[in-house]
Amino acid sequence: MPFEMYGTTSGNFYNNGAFAFYGDKVYYFNGGDLLCADKDLQNSVVIEKSVFGDNLSIVGDLCFYTTGSKISCRWLDGRSDEVTDIFELSDCTMRNACLIGQWVYFATSENKLYRFPLTDWETGFYVAEDIYTPYMSLCELDGMLYYQSENGIIRMEPDGSNQKKISDLKGEFVTDGKNLFLSTGKKLIFLDLDNDGYVSETDLLDLHDDETDYWIRNMNYADGYLYIAVESEEGYYLLSRTDTKGEDFLVYDTVICTPPLRLIHMCTNEETKYAYCYTLGKEEGDSEYSKDYVAIDLTETGE
Numbered sequence: 001m002p003f004e005m006y007g008t009t010s011g012n013f014y015n016n017g018a019f020a021f022y023g024d025k026v027y028y029f030n031g032g033d034l035l036c037a038d039k040d041l042q043n044s045v046v047i048e049k050s051v052f053g054d055n056l057s058i059v060g061d062l063c064f065y066t067t068g069s070k071i072s073c074r075w076l077d078g079r080s081d082e083v084t085d086i087f088e089l090s091d092c093t094m095r096n097a098c099l100i101g102q103w104v105y106f107a108t109s110e111n112k113l114y115r116f117p118l119t120d121w122e123t124g125f126y127v128a129e130d131i132y133t134p135y136m137s138l139c140e141l142d143g144m145l146y147y148q149s150e151n152g153i154i155r156m157e158p159d160g161s162n163q164k165k166i167s168d169l170k171g172e173f174v175t176d177g178k179n180l181f182l183s184t185g186k187k188l189i190f191l192d193l194d195n196d197g198y199v200s201e202t203d204l205l206d207l208h209d210d211e212t213d214y215w216i217r218n219m220n221y222a223d224g225y226l227y228i229a230v231e232s233e234e235g236y237y238l239l240s241r242t243d244t245k246g247e248d249f250l251v252y253d254t255v256i257c258t259p260p261l262r263l264i265h266m267c268t269n270e271e272t273k274y275a276y277c278y279t280l281g282k283e284e285g286d287s288e289y290s291k292d293y294v295a296i297d298l299t300e301t302g303e
Contacts, residue, residue, distance in 0.1 A: 008057045009269050010174040011220040013098040013138040018265035019276045020056035022076050039272050041295040057099035066094045100140045107131050127160030139175040166199045176221045183216040204246025222268035227275050229266040235259040239275050239296050254296050273298050
């Protein structure tokens with residue numbers, strides 16, 4: 001079963017799992033509290049107060065998240081309100097974490113990548129030591145892991161063995177379940193993979209030549225499209241999409257946010273028909289940040 005079906009997305013690792021999905025509900029953190037809401041982010045309910053967590057992932061009826069150096073979980077089906085701390089680091093902090101299949105993967109402040117199985121919450125296994133902090137991308141394809149290292153994209157067995165660099169490119173990437181799609185800021189690049197590890201790189205989008213000066217800031221895959229949050233030179237964030245061939249590039253009418261708010265994370269998921277955006281910012285002179293959570297209807301037409 002693709003790990004997207006477990007309530008996460010292929011972009012969950014680098015977008016800090018800002019949103020996760022369970023049944024017909026969306027889960028996210030707001031003001032330190034864990035909330036669930038309808039698919040359009042209406043009718044939100046506090047599930048757990050003062051969590052101050054991050055990196056949401058859901059598998060079955062279990063919700064996982066990080067708090068500093070801990071990974072915790074709780075049931076979502078009502079059988080218990082108890083929260084269990086299942087893993088803790090003693091000498092560093094976690095930066096990103098996500099579920100892939102039956103494994104929890106997490107990266108640390110030391111640029112190392114670890115994993116532990118859902119069947120054994122006491123043992124963590126070290127699998128890589130050079131995960132690249134600015135991008136922190138991690139995907140699974142056909143039983144192999146791909147991650148962004150300090151020197152390029154690495155393919156390896158899930159246990160960290162047989163590591164091989166397949167590309168010198170650096171950027172954030174997601175998968176459609178078959179290949180990788182990588183953003184370098186101005187370009188969207190298609191990485192065509194084969195079983196021998198050969199990779200061909202094709203530019204799908206090149207925003208250097210676009211009439212509007214857009215930068216790619218975040219992206220996710222869902223329902224046959226790559227959904228891309230772009231930032232204009234004026235600081236406006238908009239949602240766009242393209243198919244996996246780089247055709248039919250479409251910019252939605254809906255503005256995600258305008259200055260001083262900036263986009264922090266964006267997530268799409270199969271069958272929800274929404275893009276979920278977390279924005280943050282503050283006016284000059286303000287002492288507190290303003291945040292907002294936006295659900296953009298993906299069925300609306302763009303321009």
